[in-house]
Structure formats: C-alpha cells, structure tokens
Amino acid sequence: MFGFLLKRVSVIIPTFIGVTxxxxxxxxxxxxxxxxxxxxxxxxxxxRHARLLAEMGLDKPLLVQYWHxxxxxxxxxxxxxxxxxxxxxxxxxxxxxxxxxxxFCAIVIAIVVGLPAxxxxxxxxxxxxxxxxxxxxxxxxxMPIFWWGLLLIxxxxxxxxxxxxxxxxxxxxxxxxxxxxxxxxxxxxxxAGAFLSALHHLILPSIVLATIPLAVIARMTRSAMxxxxxxxxxxxxxxxxxxxxxxxxxxALRNALIPVITVIGLQVxxxxxxxxxxxxxxxxxxxxxxLLDSIRRRDYPSVQGGIxxxxxxxxxxxxxxxxxYGVVNPRIRHQR
Amino acid sequence: xxxxxxxxxxxxxLLFCFSQxxxxxxxxxxxxxxxxxxxxxxxAGTTFDATSRNVFEGLTHFITGTTKLEPGxxxxxxxxxxxKTYTFKLRKGVKFHSAPHFKPTRNMNADDVIFTFxxxxxxxxxxxxxxxxxxxxxxxxxxxxLLDRIEKVxxxxxxxxxxxxxxxxxxxxGMDFAVIxxxxxxxxxxxxxxxxxxxxxxxxxxxxxFEGYKKDAQIRYIAFKDYWKGKAPIDKLVxxxxxxxxxxxxxxxxxxxxxxxxxxxxxxxxxxADPKINLLEQEGLNVGYLAYNTKVxxxxxVKVRKALNHAMNKQAIIDTVFQGAGKAxxxxxxxxxxxxxxxxxxDAYDPAVAKKLLAEAGYPNGFExxxxxxxxxxxxxxxxxxxxxxxxxxxxxxxxxAEIVSYEWGEYLKRSKDLDRDGAVLLGWTGxxxxxxxxxxVLLGCDGVGGANRAQWCYQPxxxxxxxxxxxxxxxxxxxxxxxxQVIFKEQAPWATIAHSVVYKPVTKNVVNFKIxxxxxxxxxxxxLK
Numbered sequence: 012m013f014g015f016l017l018k019r020v021s022v023i024i025p026t027f028i029g030v031t032x033x034x035x036x037x038x039x040x041x042x043x044x045x046x047x048x049x050x051x052x053x054x055x056x057x058x059r060h061a062r063l064l065a066e067m068g069l070d071k072p073l074l075v076q077y078w079h080x081x082x083x084x085x086x087x088x089x090x091x092x093x094x095x096x097x098x099x100x101x102x103x104x105x106x107x108x109x110x111x112x113x114x115f116c117a118i119v120i121a122i123v124v125g126l127p128a129x130x131x132x133x134x135x136x137x138x139x140x141x142x143x144x145x146x147x148x149x150x151x152x153x154m155p156i157f158w159w160g161l162l163l164i165x166x167x168x169x170x171x172x173x174x175x176x177x178x179x180x181x182x183x184x185x186x187x188x189x190x191x192x193x194x195x196x197x198x199x200x201x202x203a204g205a206f207l208s209a210l211h212h213l214i215l216p217s218i219v220l221a222t223i224p225l226a227v228i229a230r231m232t233r234s235a236m237x238x239x240x241x242x243x244x245x246x247x248x249x250x251x252x253x254x255x256x257x258x259x260x261x262x263a264l265r266n267a268l269i270p271v272i273t274v275i276g277l278q279v280x281x282x283x284x285x286x287x288x289x290x291x292x293x294x295x296x297x298x299x300x301x302l303l304d305s306i307r308r309r310d311y312p313s314v315q316g317g318i319x320x321x322x323x324x325x326x327x328x329x330x331x332x333x334x335x336y337g338v339v340n341p342r343i344r345h346q347r
Numbered sequence: 348x349x350x351x352x353x354x355x356x357x358x359x360x361l362l363f364c365f366s367q368x369x370x371x372x373x374x375x376x377x378x379x380x381x382x383x384x385x386x387x388x389x390x391a392g393t394t395f396d397a398t399s400r401n402v403f404e405g406l407t408h409f410i411t412g413t414t415k416l417e418p419g420x421x422x423x424x425x426x427x428x429x430x431k432t433y434t435f436k437l438r439k440g441v442k443f444h445s446a447p448h449f450k451p452t453r454n455m456n457a458d459d460v461i462f463t464f465x466x467x468x469x470x471x472x473x474x475x476x477x478x479x480x481x482x483x484x485x486x487x488x489x490x491x492x493l494l495d496r497i498e499k500v501x502x503x504x505x506x507x508x509x510x511x512x513x514x515x516x517x518x519x520x521g522m523d524f525a526v527i528x529x530x531x532x533x534x535x536x537x538x539x540x541x542x543x544x545x546x547x548x549x550x551x552x553x554x555x556x557f558e559g560y561k562k563d564a565q566i567r568y569i570a571f572k573d574y575w576k577g578k579a580p581i582d583k584l585v586x587x588x589x590x591x592x593x594x595x596x597x598x599x600x601x602x603x604x605x606x607x608x609x610x611x612x613x614x615x616x617x618x619x620a621d622p623k624i625n626l627l628e629q630e631g632l633n634v635g636y637l638a639y640n641t642k643v644x645x646x647x648x649v650k651v652r653k654a655l656n657h658a659m660n661k662q663a664i665i666d667t668v669f670q671g672a673g674k675a676x677x678x679x680x681x682x683x684x685x686x687x688x689x690x691x692x693x694d695a696y697d698p699a700v701a702k703k704l705l706a707e708a709g710y711p712n713g714f715e716x717x718x719x720x721x722x723x724x725x726x727x728x729x730x731x732x733x734x735x736x737x738x739x740x741x742x743x744x745x746x747x748x749a750e751i752v753s754y755e756w757g758e759y760l761k762r763s764k765d766l767d768r769d770g771a772v773l774l775g776w777t778g779x780x781x782x783x784x785x786x787x788x789v790l791l792g793c794d795g796v797g798g799a800n801r802a803q804w805c806y807q808p809x810x811x812x813x814x815x816x817x818x819x820x821x822x823x824x825x826x827x828x829x830x831x832x833q834v835i836f837k838e839q840a841p842w843a844t845i846a847h848s849v850v851y852k853p854v855t856k857n858v859v860n861f862k863i864x865x866x867x868x869x870x871x872x873x874x875x876l877k
Contacts, residue, residue: 041755042754042755042757042758043755043756043757043758044757044758044761045757047757047758047760047761048756048757048760049390049483050390050483050487050760051390051760052760052774052775052776052799053390053487053789053799054487054760054764054798054799055483055487056798059486063481066479066481094382095382095383096383096388096478096479102562105562106562106563109564161593161594161597164594164597165597168597168601169597169600169601172601175601175603176594176597176598176601176603177589177594177597177598177603178564178565178587178589178603179564181603182372182374182565182585182587182603182604183372185558185559185565185567188561291590291591292591292594293594294564294587294588294589294590294591294594296561296562296563296564296588297563300563300590301563304379304380309757
C-alpha cells in the first residue's frame with residue numbers, strides 16, 4: 012500500500028509544475044493589456060502606462076515573472092489582485108466556502124439521485140423505466156446550464172414563487188462569517204429563519220449544478236451494473252434464490268462501483284468548471300464567478316492563483332479517489 | 348368571547364404598529380462588485396455607486412438627476428478674475444460617519460479637504476503609496492498638471508491655486524475622485540498600524556453609513572442619522588450583487604429588489620407592460636461614434652468623410668441596434684449638455700449625395716476599407732458588430748467595400764490609438780461631469796491625438812475654440828465658443844456621430860423619488876418606499 016501511495020503522490024509533482032506553467036502562460040497568451048482594460052475608453056498616456064505595468068511587475072521578462080510567481084507560491088504568496096489590491100489567497104479563502112457548499116450539495120444530489128436511477132435502469136433494461144431514465148439523463152447532459160438555470164428561475168421563483176431567485180440568503184439577514192459555509196453560519200447565528208432562508212437559496216443552484224454530474228453518474232452506473240449483472244456469481248446468487256434487491260445491492264453494486272467512483276472523482280473538476288455558469292446565473296459569490304471576472308479583467312495574479320488552487324483541489328480529490336480505488340479493489344494496489 | 352377579543356385587540360394593535368415602524372429597507376440589484384471602497388483608486392461606476400455617490404460627498408455636488416452643480420461640502424466659493432484661484436467656504440457642522448474601529452471627534456474641516464487632494468497628488472504624503480497609490484481618475488483629469496497649491500486659509504476656508512485657468516474646475520471637484528475624506532480617520536488608522544483599513548472601510552459624510560460587505564454578494568448601509576441635509580427616508584440600503592440582467596429582472600419581478608440597473612434591451616417592452624414595474628427613462632449622457640483616421644488616405648479628405656456620413660442610414664441603426672432606445676446623434680455632445688447646438692444640420696442619409704462627393708474626391712467607384720467593431724457592449728453601443736454590419740451594407744450601396752474587424756477589448760483600445768491605424772473605429776464616450784470640455788477636448792482636442800482622439804484629428808480652428816472655452820469663466824461666452832466648435836466639427840466630419848442611447852431604469856411601483864442620474868450613477872438619498 013505504501014508503494015502504491017508513493018507512486019501516486021510522485022505523479023503530483025510534475026502535474027503541479029505543469030499547472031503553474033500552463034496558468035502562467037495561458038493567461039498571457041490571451042491578447043489584452045490589463046492597464047488598457049483598466050483605463051477603458053478614457054485611455055492612459057504612455058508614461059503612466061509604463062509605470063503601471065512596472066508596478067504590476069509586468070515589465071520584466073517572462074522568465075523572471077515566472078520565477079517570481081514560483082518563488083511566491085513556495086512562500087505561500089500568490090500575489091495581490093491588480094483590481095482589488097487584496098491578496099489573492101485571501102480572496103480565494105473568502106469565496107471558496109460558497110463554491111464548496113454549492114458543489115457539495117450538487118454532488119450529494121447527483122449521487123443520491125443518479126446512483127439509484129442508474130441501478131433501476133440497469134435492472135429494468137429495455138423497459139419503459141430504462142428508456143425514461145436514459146432519455147432524461149441524456150437531456151440533462153445536453154442541457155445548456157445557462158438556459159436551464161433561467162428556466163427554473165422563471166418557473167419556480169418568478170411564476171410559482173416557491174424559491175428565491177438568486178443569492179445565498181435573503182437580503183433581510185446579515186449573518187456573521189464564522190466558517191464561510193452559510194448553512195453552518197446561519198445555525199451558529201441567532202437570527203431566526205436565517206438557516207431556512209439559506210437552505211431555500213441552495214435548492215435551485217444545487218439542482219442546476221447537479222444536472223450534468225447526475226446524468227453522467229446515472230449512465231455510468233447503468234452500464235457498469237449491466238456488465239456486472241451478467242457475471243457468473245450474480246447468476247449463482249440468483250439461482251440460489253436470493254432476493255433481487257439483495258443481489259443487486261450487496262453482490263453487484265460493490266463491483267459496479269469502481270468505474271462510478273472514478274467518474275464521481277472526475278466530476279469534481281466538472282463541478283468547479285460548471286460553477287462558473289451556475290454562480291453567474293444565481294449570483295452565487297463563489298470562485299467560479301470570481302475567476303471569470305479575473306480573466307475578463309486580465310487580473311493575472313488572481314487567475315494564476317485561483318486556477319492553481321482549484322487545480323490543487325482537483326489533484327487532491329483525484330488522489331483520494333485513486334487511494335479509495337485501491338481500498339475497494341485490492342487488485343489495483345497490487346498491480347505493478 | 349368578548350373578553351378574548353378585548354385581550355387580543357391591544358396585542359394585534361401593537362403588532363400592527365410594530366410592523367408599520369419596521370425599518371424601511373431598499374434593495375438595489377447592483378450589476379457587479381465594487382473594485383474597492385475608496386473611489387480615489389477606481390474609474391468604474393459600480394464602485395462609485397457603492398462609495399462616492401452614497402457614502403461620500405465632494406466640495407461641489409451634481410443635483411440628482413441633472414448635470415447642474417450645487418454646493419456640497421463647500422457652502423460657497425469665489426473665483427478670481429484670472430480664473431486661477433478658487434476660494435471655498437466650507438460647510439460647518441458636517442459630521443463624519445463612525446465605524447466599528449473609529450469614532451470621529453471633530454466635524455469636517457479644511458484639513459480633510461487638503462488631505463483628500465494631497466493624498467492623490469503629493470508623493471511625500473504618508474498615504475500616497477498606501478493601497479497601491481494609483482490614482483487613475485485624478486491623473487486622467489490632469490489634476491497634477493493643473494494644481495499649483497492648496498492653501499488652508501482657516502479651518503473652514505480653503506484656497507485652490509491653479510497653474511492655469513480651468514473653467515470646468517468646479518465640475519471636476521464634483522467628480523468621484525474628489526470626494527472629501529477624513530484626515531482624522533487616516534491618521535488614526537496610520538497610528539494603529541492598519542493604514543489600509545482606511546481604504547477598505549469607507550468613512551464619509553454622505554447620507555448612508557457603510558455597514559459591511561460580503562464579497563460578490565451584498566453591501567449594506569444604514570441611513571446616517573446626523574446627515575447635514577437630514578436623514579434619508581429609507582432606513583437601510585442593501586446592494587444585492589446580481590451580475591446577470593435577466594436574473595436582475597426576475598428578482599425585481601419577484602420583489603427581491605426594488606431598483607435594478609442596465610436591463611436587457613430585449614426586456615424593455617415587457618417591463619413597460621408590467622403593472623408592477625415603473626420603467627424610468629432618460630437620454631444618456633453619451634455618444635456613440637465612428638471615428639475615421641483623418642491622418643490616413645482616403646479619410647484625410649473631408650469630402651470622403653462627408654460622403655460616408657451621407658451614406659449611413661442612422662435611423663436603421665437606431666431601429667435595429669438600439670431597438671428604438673436611442674436617438675440619432677448630430678453633434679459630438681449629447682443634447683442634455685449645455686451648449687448643445689441644435690441649429691447644426693446633420694448629414695442626411697442620401698446615397699446620391701454620397702456618390703457625388705466620392706466622385707468629387709476622386710473615388711467614383713468607391714474604395715476598400717475596414718470598420719472596427721468593439722467586442723463589448725456599452726450603453727452608447729449595445730451591439731457593435733450588428734452596427735458595423737448595417738453600416739457595411741449602407742456603404743456597399745455607394746461602392747465602398749468595408750471589411751469588419753474586431754479585437755479583444757484591451758487590444759482594440761490599444762490598436763485603435765495608432766496614428767497609422769487602418770479604417771474607421773466604432774467607439775463612444777459617457778460623460779464624467781456634464782461639461783462640454785469633457786467631450787470636446789478629451790475626444791477631439793489635439794492633445795488627444797494618439798490617445799482618446801481616435802480620429803487623430805487636430806484642426807486648429809476647432810482647437811483654438813475649445814482651448815479658449817476652457818479658460819473663459821463666463822458660461823455664456825463658453826456656450827458660444829462650444830456652439831461654434833460644433834459647427835466646425837460638422838463641417839469637417841472627423842466622426843460619423845451615430846447615437847445617444849436612452850437609459851432605462853426599472854423600479855418597483857412602491858419606489859418613490861428615484862431619479863436617473865445622467866452621469867450614470869445610482870443615488871439613493873431622497874428615495875422612499877410607499
């Protein structure tokens with residue numbers, strides 16, 4: 012197991028360096044000068060332009076800039092946002108809990124709904140239920156998130172008035188930030204009704220963000236289950252007279268879970284990417300919207316730092332999945 | 348039963364009274380997050396709404412809903428005959444807000460005025476380099492070149508000495524970068540070793556006190572009880588940050604906010620028909636234009652420029668691009684600005700005249716050129732690509748083949764300044780202070796060539812008029828000079844003036860007294876809820 016862990020961790024180092032190189036170079040490849048963007052139609056004279064570039068450290072050769080960026084990372088310094096003049100790391104920590112809370116709820120919905128849906132579709136293969144589940148999941152997978160979000164807002168918030176339109180909590184509450192997770196902070200606060208308001212605000216964005224992962228999980232579970240259900244040991248279990256739910260849940264599901272776990276791990280990256288649109292539609296103050304704004308404004312330190320931190324999270328989640336994989340399937344950790 | 352009613356009645360009455368006495372909260376669905384909380388560092392309207400327009404005040408003040416000036420922190424002022432000395436009498440008894448980490452011990456005075464300007468101007472000011480020390484607006488208004496010194500005559504009298512006469516000076520002092528900030532607060536934060544806090548937690552003299560900010564989500568204010576003009580009718584003001592226009596509209600319909608900016612042009616018709624919504628509208632203080640490069644052939648020939656102007660069907664642009672929410676522009680300044688010359692006759696849409704002029708200029712078969720279409724949406728141009736296509740089709744009728752090009756916004760701004768730039772550029776401008784100088788000198792003056800003057804047009808008869816108007820203190824005389832300048836502009840046609848947009852502000856029916864600010868701001872003092 013130790014060798015397996017070492018192998019997996021050693022892959023992280025080149026991945027990490029690759030990510031720093033990519034984020035650094037990609038944002039600079041996009042045309043556009045942060046000073047020009049800041050000045051807009053008003054413009055800025057060449058002397059001030061040069062001075063501002065120098066203040067941002069953008070007048071130095073690219074290699075020197077990259078070196079400063081790398082050394083900064085090792086000192087825990089991701090730089091200062093050129094727009095807000097706040098340390099990037101502080102901005103990230105302020106916004107990340109909102110994204111994490113939303114992503115967590117979305118992945119829970121995706122698993123809780125997607126897994127049973129996939130199992131049912133597999134068990135009832137070729138029947139109406141199968142076609143319905145697969146049809147719905149294909150629709151969910153192909154749905155443009157922006158359109159889907161607005162549609163739900165118009166139906167549930169504007170027409171029916173069941174859910175709030177956007178935000179994390181009603182404007183009437185002002186909850187002190189303790190953990191950054193609104194559900195926890197509202198429980199800790201003494202504002203009556205705040206928790207329910209926060210929960211209420213989570214419903215629509217979670218559903219929208221969960222839509223694609225849910226569809227993927229349902230389809231993957233179905234195909235993995237179909238394969239497993241045809242295995243000899245499942246036939247033996249059924250021949251022995253075991254009840255079908257028992258065969259499916261105890262014997263088949265555990266083996267079908269391996270590819271599903273991989274997909275769930277990969278969905279974390281998808282969730283963080285999907286959060287950009289969902290957060291914009293629902294005015295959710297998370298890192299997705301922040302990253303998008305930073306790219307638009309060519310806020311190099313924020314884009315570099317933000318993407319690096321998100322990548323680290325995705326790398327960590329995938330490492331955890333790899334390890335969990337080894338736990339679920341001993342053959343994997345013993346492979347050479 | 349009677350006993351029960353008699354017991355319940357006082358409770359019900361009490362509940363009724365309580366609900367009536369509940370704080371009046373106005374929620375504004377703002378379009379974005381402020382870049383920060385000290386307006387001296389920024390140039391975006393979103394930041395000014397959250398700071399200078401509701402929390403702070405300048406020496407002079409634009410009357411809400413107009414571009415006219417009224418006294419602000421300065422009760423009155425005198426301007427010397429040579430226009431180089433401005434003496435301001437400050438208002439007495441003006442209190443600064445309190446913050447959790449600061450309690451003011453004195454009223455606003457001359458020290459605050461001097462600190463406000465010296466912080467942005469003098470490198471030896473202890474606050475100059477704090478928070479990055481980049482004062483874009485102050486610099487772009489050429490204040491360092493203009494100011495000679497600021498003198499404290501007494502606690503309530505300040506004198507500004509200028510290096511040259513500058514007629515728009517009073518309007519400049521009403522702008523967002525010039526709001527008065529507390530020197531006492533700055534000193535207290537410096538002493539506490541938390542100088543940056545001064546720029547993160549605004550303490551002003553305005554009608555609303557900053558209460559807190561949840562990044563990208565919400566900003567909170569409470570009405571300032573000691574405001575010198577009297578407390579605002581609403582008790583609380585909340586900025587609910589909602590970047591998407593469709594979602595802002597949905598929130599307005601659901602009653603989650605009462606005022607929203609920048610609606611989608613496509614939603615305007617539905618808003619007009621919505622019984623819950625009051626759609627306010629006003630002509631914007633802006634102009635959208637197409638600037639020819641007058642330094643490069645064939646646009647160095649005035650006949651070519653006039654021909655292209657005659658070949659452009661502006662009404663079609665208003666109908667298709669602005670969806671009716673605009674007005675064809677004939678002058679480079681909007682009609683809401685004083686000195687707008689309504690006597691100027693626009694180049695009428697007439698392809699025959701255009702062809703004739705092209706033939707006279709030596710281009711009977713037209714020529715090939717480029718139209719630059721902005722990659723972003725702006726109030727003065729909601730869809731530059733579409734606009735470029737309409738112009739392209741119009742010009743094709745007179746034999747001019749136009750190719751549409753576009754670049755990323757930062758690149759667009761940079762490349763369009765090049766002196767040898769190829770073609771004509773779609774761009775526009777929204778006024779800063781309601782002074783004609785802010786349009787004519789910035790966008791068409793000789794100093795702007797290679798910069799904000801995208802037509803690269805430096806025409807001495809025009810330049811002399813606008814330079815003279817800059818130093819003449821008498822507004823009537825200035826008006827005459829600017830009117831003449833507009834006539835010359837029309838004759839020389841460095842731009843095709845396209846449109847002034849109409850600004851829409853949807854508010855819920857219970858909102859009273861909200862006025863559209865022609866300078867693009869959102870001012871909530873005086874606004875009430877029914």
